[in-house]
Amino acid sequence: xxxxxxxxxxxxxxxxxxxxxxxxxxxxxxxSSPVEMMLGSxxxxxxxxxxxxxxxxxxxxxxxxxRYFFQLAQGRFGTSMRTGQPVIKEIGQRLSATAELVTLSxxxxxxxxLPLGILAxxxxxxxxxxxxxxxxxxxxxxxxxxxxILLQMVFYGWLGWLPLQGRIDxxxxxxxxxxxxxxxxxxxxLMDGNTAAFKSALTHLALPTxxxxxxxxxxxxxxxxxxxxxxxxxxxxxxxxxxxxxRRKTYxxxxxxxxxxPLLTIIGLTYGFMLGGxxxxxxxxxxxxxxxxxxxxxxxxDFPAVLGVTxxxxxxxxxxxxxxxMLYFFLDxxxxx
Amino acid sequence: MPSSTTSHLVPWLARYIAWSRRNIxxxxxxxxxxxxxxxxxxxxxxxxxxPTQIDFSSKLLRPSxxxxxxxxxxxxxxxxxxxxxxxxxxxxxxxxxxxxxSIGIPIGLVAGYAGGWIDTTLMRISDVFLAFPPLLLPxxxxxxxxxxxxxxxxxxxISWFPWYARIVRSTVLTVRSDLYVxxxxxxxxxxxxxxxxxxxxxxxxxxVVQASLDFGFAILTTASLSFIGMGAVPPTVEWGLMVASSRxxxxxxxxxxxxxxxxIFLTVFFANVVVDGVRDSLDPKLGxxx
Amino acid sequence: MSSGLFINNLTLEFAHxxxxxxxxxxxxxxxxxxxxxxLVGESGSGKSxxxxxxxxxxxxxxxVSGSVRVDGDQIIGTSEAKLAALRGRKIAMIFQNPMxxxxxxxxxxxxxxxxxxxxFSLNRSEARSExxxxxxxxxxxxxALSRYPHQMSGGQLQRAMIAMAIACKPDVLxxxxxxxxxxxxxxxxxxxxxxxxxxQGMGILLITxxxxxxxxxxxxxxxxxxxxxxxxxxxKQVFSAAAHPYTVGLMQSSPVMGMGRRKLLxxxxxxxxxRNRLAGCAFRDRCTQAQEVCSAGATPRTSVAAxxxxxxxxxxxxxxxxxxx
Numbered sequence: 043x044x045x046x047x048x049x050x051x052x053x054x055x056x057x058x059x060x061x062x063x064x065x066x067x068x069x070x071x072x073x074s075s076p077v078e079m080m081l082g083s084x085x086x087x088x089x090x091x092x093x094x095x096x097x098x099x100x101x102x103x104x105x106x107x108x109r110y111f112f113q114l115a116q117g118r119f120g121t122s123m124r125t126g127q128p129v130i131k132e133i134g135q136r137l138s139a140t141a142e143l144v145t146l147s148x149x150x151x152x153x154x155x156l157p158l159g160i161l162a163x164x165x166x167x168x169x170x171x172x173x174x175x176x177x178x179x180x181x182x183x184x185x186x187x188x189x190x191i192l193l194q195m196v197f198y199g200w201l202g203w204l205p206l207q208g209r210i211d212x213x214x215x216x217x218x219x220x221x222x223x224x225x226x227x228x229x230x231x232l233m234d235g236n237t238a239a240f241k242s243a244l245t246h247l248a249l250p251t252x253x254x255x256x257x258x259x260x261x262x263x264x265x266x267x268x269x270x271x272x273x274x275x276x277x278x279x280x281x282x283x284x285x286x287x288x289r290r291k292t293y294x295x296x297x298x299x300x301x302x303x304p305l306l307t308i309i310g311l312t313y314g315f316m317l318g319g320x321x322x323x324x325x326x327x328x329x330x331x332x333x334x335x336x337x338x339x340x341x342x343x344d345f346p347a348v349l350g351v352t353x354x355x356x357x358x359x360x361x362x363x364x365x366x367x368m369l370y371f372f373l374d375x376x377x378x379x
Numbered sequence: 380m381p382s383s384t385t386s387h388l389v390p391w392l393a394r395y396i397a398w399s400r401r402n403i404x405x406x407x408x409x410x411x412x413x414x415x416x417x418x419x420x421x422x423x424x425x426x427x428x429x430p431t432q433i434d435f436s437s438k439l440l441r442p443s444x445x446x447x448x449x450x451x452x453x454x455x456x457x458x459x460x461x462x463x464x465x466x467x468x469x470x471x472x473x474x475x476x477x478x479x480x481s482i483g484i485p486i487g488l489v490a491g492y493a494g495g496w497i498d499t500t501l502m503r504i505s506d507v508f509l510a511f512p513p514l515l516l517p518x519x520x521x522x523x524x525x526x527x528x529x530x531x532x533x534x535x536x537i538s539w540f541p542w543y544a545r546i547v548r549s550t551v552l553t554v555r556s557d558l559y560v561x562x563x564x565x566x567x568x569x570x571x572x573x574x575x576x577x578x579x580x581x582x583x584x585x586x587v588v589q590a591s592l593d594f595g596f597a598i599l600t601t602a603s604l605s606f607i608g609m610g611a612v613p614p615t616v617e618w619g620l621m622v623a624s625s626r627x628x629x630x631x632x633x634x635x636x637x638x639x640x641x642x643i644f645l646t647v648f649f650a651n652v653v654v655d656g657v658r659d660s661l662d663p664k665l666g667x668x669x
Numbered sequence: 670m671s672s673g674l675f676i677n678n679l680t681l682e683f684a685h686x687x688x689x690x691x692x693x694x695x696x697x698x699x700x701x702x703x704x705x706x707x708l709v710g711e712s713g714s715g716k717s718x719x720x721x722x723x724x725x726x727x728x729x730x731x732x733v734s735g736s737v738r739v740d741g742d743q744i745i746g747t748s749e750a751k752l753a754a755l756r757g758r759k760i761a762m763i764f765q766n767p768m769x770x771x772x773x774x775x776x777x778x779x780x781x782x783x784x785x786x787x788x789f790s791l792n793r794s795e796a797r798s799e800x801x802x803x804x805x806x807x808x809x810x811x812x813a814l815s816r817y818p819h820q821m822s823g824g825q826l827q828r829a830m831i832a833m834a835i836a837c838k839p840d841v842l843x844x845x846x847x848x849x850x851x852x853x854x855x856x857x858x859x860x861x862x863x864x865x866x867x868x869q870g871m872g873i874l875l876i877t878x879x880x881x882x883x884x885x886x887x888x889x890x891x892x893x894x895x896x897x898x899x900x901x902x903x904x905k906q907v908f909s910a911a912a913h914p915y916t917v918g919l920m921q922s923s924p925v926m927g928m929g930r931r932k933l934l935x936x937x938x939x940x941x942x943x944r945n946r947l948a949g950c951a952f953r954d955r956c957t958q959a960q961e962v963c964s965a966g967a968t969p970r971t972s973v974a975a976x977x978x979x980x981x982x983x984x985x986x987x988x989x990x991x992x993x994x
Contacts, residue, residue, distance in 0.1 A: 060507035068523055172404075179655075183648040185599050187606045187622060188640030191629055199630040277769040284724055284762045285784045285833065288753030296783075299774045318512030325607050336515065337607055340522040352519065356510045375817040376773055 047368065054360050058353070062114065065352045066107055069345035110349075119353075120346035124339065129350035133332060137354070138225025139209060140324065140331030144316045146228075147251050151258040152309060159266025160294060166271060174263055181260020186319055190253040190326040197249060204248050207328035214242040250327045254320060258312040265308045269301045276300075303373045310366035314359045405656045412649035419465035427459035431614040439632050449634040451625060457634060461642045464618045467611070468598045468646060471532055475597035476590045478536035483543025484586070490544065491551025498548075505541035517600060521609040528601070528617060531610035535600050539593060546589055550582035591654040595647040602643050618643045672740050673701040673872045674723060674760065674841040679735035679745075681718050681727060681896075683944075689732065690944040693719050694896040696735075700841060700872040705863065707883030707904070708876045709919070710893035713940045716876045717765075719893075720843045723874070724762055725752045739841055758788040761834035765846040767826035771818040777829050778814030785836050803836035804829070807862060824855035831862060842866065843874045848882060860886045880923045884908065889976075892916045895951035896943050897968075902977030912973045912984035914956045950982070958983050 113120065119129040162174040197204040205211070210227060218238045223230045228247070231239040273279060274297055282296050321333035328334075332351055339347035371377055434454035442449040448457035490501040508516065520534035554560055602619025604610035611617035618639040625635035681693040693715040700706045710716045721727050723737050725744050737744040739760045744752065764770040772780055781800040785791065791799065801811050807828040818826060827847060834842055844863060848856035864886045867873050875887060883890050883904070891901035892913060900913040911917045918936040938955035941947070950968045953959035960982070968980045 056503070057506050057510050060503065061510050064507050065519065068519060176404075179648060179651050180644075183595060183599075183644055183651055185602055185606075185619070185622075185640065185643045185647075187603060187619070188636070188644060191622065191626075191636050191640065195630065195633055195636070199633075277764065277766065278772040280726065281764060281770045281830075282772070282783075283756070284726060284764075285757035285837065286753045286755075286787045287783075288749055296772060296775075300772070303774070314512050318514040321514050321518065322603050322606065336518060337609075340518055341608070343522075348519065348522075352511070352515065355512060355515060359512045360510050374774075375776075376819045 050364055050367065054364055057360060058357050059111075061356045062111070062349070062353055063107060065349050066110055069349055070106070114353075119350040122339070122344055122347040124342050124344040124347065129347050132335065132347065133351055133354050136330055136332045136335045139329060140317070140320050140333060142226045142228065143247065143250055143254060143323070143329060143331060144313070144320055145226075146247060147255040147316060148258060148309070148313055150251065151255045151262050151312065155259045155262030156266055156305075159263045160270055160298075162263065162267040163270035163274065164290065171267070174267060178260040178264035181256045181258075181263075184256060186253060186257070186322040187326055189256060190249065190323060193249045193253060194326075204245050207326075209243070209246050209330055210239065211242040211246070214238050250323050250329055253326070254316060254323050257319065258316060261312055262305070262309065266301065266305055269304055270297060273297045273300045303370070306369060306373070307366055310362055313362055317355060317359055402656070405652055408649045408652035409656065411645065412653050415465055415646055415649065416469065418462055419469050422462050422466050425462065427462060428456040430455055430460040430463045430616045432456070439628060439635070442634050448638040449632070451621070451635045452628050452632075453624075457621070457638050460616050460621055461618070461638050463616045464621065464639065464642060465646070467528070467615065467617050468602070468643070471528065471601050471617075472594045472597040472650075474532050475536045475539070475601070476593050478533065479539040479593065480543045480586060480590060482536070483540035483545075484547050484582075486540070487544035487547025487582075488551060491548040491555070501544070502548075505544055508538065508541045511538070514600065514603065517604060518607075518609060521604055526609065526612045528605070528611040528615050531601050531604045532597075534604070535597060542589055542593075543586060546585050547582045550585065554581055588658055591657055594654065595650045598643065598647055598650075672840055673699060674843075674874060675699050675736070675738040676719070676723065677736040677738075679719065679722060679737060680733070681715070681722055682732045682734075683730060685944045690946070692731075692896055692943045693722070696893075696896075696898050698874075698891055698898060698901065700874050702840065702870050702872045703867055704888040705867045705873045705875055705886050707887035707890045708874060708893060709878065709880060709883055709890060711878055711940050713895070713942065714893045715896040715943065716893050717845055720762060720845045720874065720876055723841075723843055724756050724760060725749075754788075757784060757834070757837040757839065759839055760841040760843065761837055761839040762843040762845065763827070763830045763834055763847055766850050767823055767830055768818070768850070770830060771826060773818050776815055776817055777821075781814070781829075781833055781836060784833055788837055799836050800832070803832040806835055807832035808858070823851050824859065827851060827855075827859055828862070831859075831866075835866065839871070841872045841874070843876065845876045846878070847875070849877070849879070856882070857885075880919060892919070895941055895946055897951060897980065899952065899968075899981065900977075900979045902974070906974055906977040910973065910977070912971075912977070912979040913952075913981050914958060914983075914985060915952050917985055918955075950980075958985075 117130070119133070121127065122129050122132055125132060158174060162171045165171050194206055198206045218236050220227060220231045220234055220236055220239045223233055227243040228240065231237075231243055279297055287296060317333075320329075320331060321336060323329065324331045324334035325337055332355065335347070336351050336355070338344075339351060432455060434450075436454065437446075437450050438452055438454040440446055440450045440454075446456050446458065448461060451457055451460070486501055486505075490498045516538040517531070517534045520537055521531050524530035524534055601610050602617070602622075605617050605619030606623045608623065611620045613620070621639035622636050622643075625632070625639075629636035676696055676698040679693055679696045680691050682689040682691045696719060698706065698708070698719075708716050708719070718727065718731075722733055723739070723744060725747065727733055733745050735745065739755060742751075742755055742759065744755070744760075747755075771777070775783075778797070778800060781803070782793070782796050785796045785799050789796070789799070797814070800814060804811065804813050809825060809828050809832060813821070813825070813829060813832075818829075821829065831847075842863075847863070848859050851859065860882065863873055863875065867888075875883070877883060887904050889902065890904050890907040891898050892907070892915065893899070894915050900907060900911070900916050907916065908920070911920055915936070918934070921934040922936060924933060936955055941951065941954075947954060947964070949964040949966060950956070950959070953963040956963070962982055968982060970978055970980050971984055972978050973984055
């Protein structure tokens with residue numbers, strides 16, 4: 043098992059290198075020269091040439107790539123051309139904002155989707171099941187930005203219950219600053235006993251979380267329903283019934299584990315999708331996360347930032363998939379023994 | 380036995396019709412989808428206002444008998460925008476899927492047939508593509524290619540071709556070990572005709588499934604790209620772009636965002652239900668309840 | 670209250686077109702303690718459905734009528750809650766494919782524990798001892814408790830299933846094709862285990878398509894064709910004095926060891942789908958002696974000898990199967 047694990051890890055490393063190369067080559071092909079960006083207004087040809095030499099942009103691409111890998115190995119992701127900050131620092135700050143949003147969304151998607159899926163399986167083909175099916179298809183069909191806009195219209199524009207954008211009220215942040223501990227505002231403000239900040243963070247989290255969670259909720263719900271139905275039809279559940287397992291509770295005790303293990307893959311995939319889907323949500327809600335960072339960087343051709351963030355996100359995505367696969371080893375007796 | 384497309388089509392159609400009769404909801408969605416397609420096809424002949432016509436004097440008008448869906452911030456008629464947008468979105472969906480499949484299928488064939496280091500290299504490259512969470516790669520590629528709907532479509536298609544490559548490759552690997560192909564090879568049939576007559580028809584089914592799933596996703600992804608400014612640009616009429624341009628005014632003028640957004644939702648919804656039906660009826664067992 | 674399994678007039682119907690079709694048609698069968706009754710039939714004859722009906726496990730779209738009593742308790746029409754108390758405890762069933770019949774995510778011990786403590790109020794260690802005792806009786810060791818189904822062979826799994834059944838101490842055991850998925854050598858051992866259980870007091874309904882299996886262990890035999898029991902009686906009787914044309918046909922088409930060279934005669938035609946069954950005797954289109962009267966109405970039940978009944982207008986009187994015993 044250890045050899046399998048290390049092989050997968052090595053493979054992942056290879057792919058990450060591939061991603062780095064790929065994005066590096068892409069970034070060198072981005073339309074406007076980063077030099078012009080840096081130098082501001084109307085630089086002379088000389089200035090451009092000097093800047094290029096400084097940045098090493100006049101060297102052959104392969105050499106540039108080598109240099110980049112060398113820097114990466116030292117943990118240096120370069121400096122953002124847009125903000126002047128080290129890329130790694132920017133990513134670190136933005137990552138926790140996205141992580142808070144995505145984790146909360148996923149948590150709710152599972153907490154809601156799992157029981158609803160079991161319900162749909164139990165009441166198969168009756169109206170509750172059909173309803174969940176419609177919900178599932180809708181969840182996937184709704185464009186994320188449209189859902190967000192609808193929510194903003196209703197809860198901010200019409201009802202005025204929730205804020206429009208942002209992660210926290212800036213006034214609250216000024217008056218009741220939250221010391222950074224985990225990077226999750228909800229947790230940090232609770233730990234600090236800072237109710238004003240907590241409330242503000244919560245209300246700001248509400249709409250983006252709902253926006254992000256709908257598609258995943260739909261997927262998890264439907265997947266649970268389908269998996270559970272398949273399990274309920276197996277021979278071994280029939281055996282359990284034949285030996286007196288009656289109450290739904292016993293079913294769901296015996297049928298739950300066989301359902302949950304394959305469901306895990308789907309949940310893992312969903313987490314990955316959310317990393318990508320958060321881009322739209324963050325842009326819409328002005329959420330200071332890495333999704334928005336990607337868009338900002340790409341739009342301004344800030345290639346160190348683009349490279350850095352792409353690497354980080356892809357590595358995260360690959361790691362999650364790897365972790366899920368590893369989990370299987372522990373959860374499915376047929377694989378681990 | 381090697382499958383022939385026509386010999387599958389007729390009984391499949393019959394099964395699909397029988398299934399639709401039993402499932403009113405799905406039939407309704409199929410009708411809805413048909414209407415949208417019709418609307419897209421007939422758009423130029425419906426005598427609608429020019430959706431790109433800017434007219435500041437009639438900006439942000441409520442829905443009325445003259446402007447069924449109202450007008451946007453530049454005075455453009457939203458109803459005709461939605462109708463013409465249907466043409467764009469459907470073309471986008473077909474285009475993206477076609478391009479992705481056109482790139483992916485040959486690569487999959489080559490990888491599956493060549494085997495060895497060619498296969499490994501191609502698969503590692505596709506792994507790199509698949510290492511990106513959805514949207515990340517299209518955004519980066521769209522930035523590279525520049526603004527415009529066609530570029531956005533290409534960006535999405537290039538991000539998705541590995542799926543098709545994998546499907547075809549795995550079909551090739553399965554079919555190669557099938558007995559009838561082995562016997563064909565034994566008689567000396569040349570590999571390309573084996574590919575054409577055996578592999579392609581067999582991979583048709585899973586490719587069609589993937590393509591049908593991607594249809595709705597293509598619309599959503601390109602609309603999302605347009606929304607963040609990396610897809611369609613004016614004067615192209617595209618639903619995502621329409622929602623994007625409503626961002627500054629939608630709170631007070633709800634119709635500017637509502638109708639194009641609903642259009643995207645309904646189109647993808649109907650398409651997905653229809654696709655579910657297609658998949659259910661392609662399944663010869665028809666065991667799973669719809 | 671008499672002990673055993675009493676099946677009376679059992680009919681299992683499914684919706685078909687505008688009406689219903691009976692997959693099992695008015696079956697009568699009795700299994701008493703200490704006896705093994707072999708229910709023989711080809712696939713499609715309805716024997717597995719009959720078995721499921723005895724536990725109230727028929728699919729929801731099946732309409733059940735008639736009576737199935739285990740000891741004094743009626744199965745048909747009883748609530749799920751009451752049935753759950755009976756299942757396993759009074760009547761247990763072992764299934765055809767042991768590889769899929771046990772939950773792959775739980776150990777044998779954990780599954781047995783769940784079942785035992787479902788029916789008996791014991792604590793963990795008491796239940797464990799019961800499980801161990803049952804496993805030993807079934808020919809397995811204590812180590813089976815900590816194993817997962819995929820770690821055991823087909824024969825071992827079937828024994829584990831039997832152990833599960835034993836642990837519940839039922840009065841009746843239904844074994845649905847218990848040896849079909851197993852090797853012949855394993856088969857013999859499983860059958861002898863069943864024999865032992867019967868000798869110890871259990872009544873066993875052994876369902877199979879294999880005449881050889883019946884010949885090895887059964888006390889009585891019943892032959893099922895297309896949903897109806899066409900012949901039933903004492904084993905020696907049925908085998909040596911088979912009275913129904915179908916039974917005769919079965920014997921003639923089954924190879925039996927030690928019979929010497931004999932030409933195997935297949936019964937012409939195929940077993941009909943229960944939805945397309947003919948009126949009157951279901952066997953008549955394949956029967957060598959069918960006549961007009963066979964197509965009208967129900968076939969009469971005739972008593973050929975003591976405890977030996979046949980459903981036929983023209984039961985065969987010859988001692989055809991004498992060579993088989």
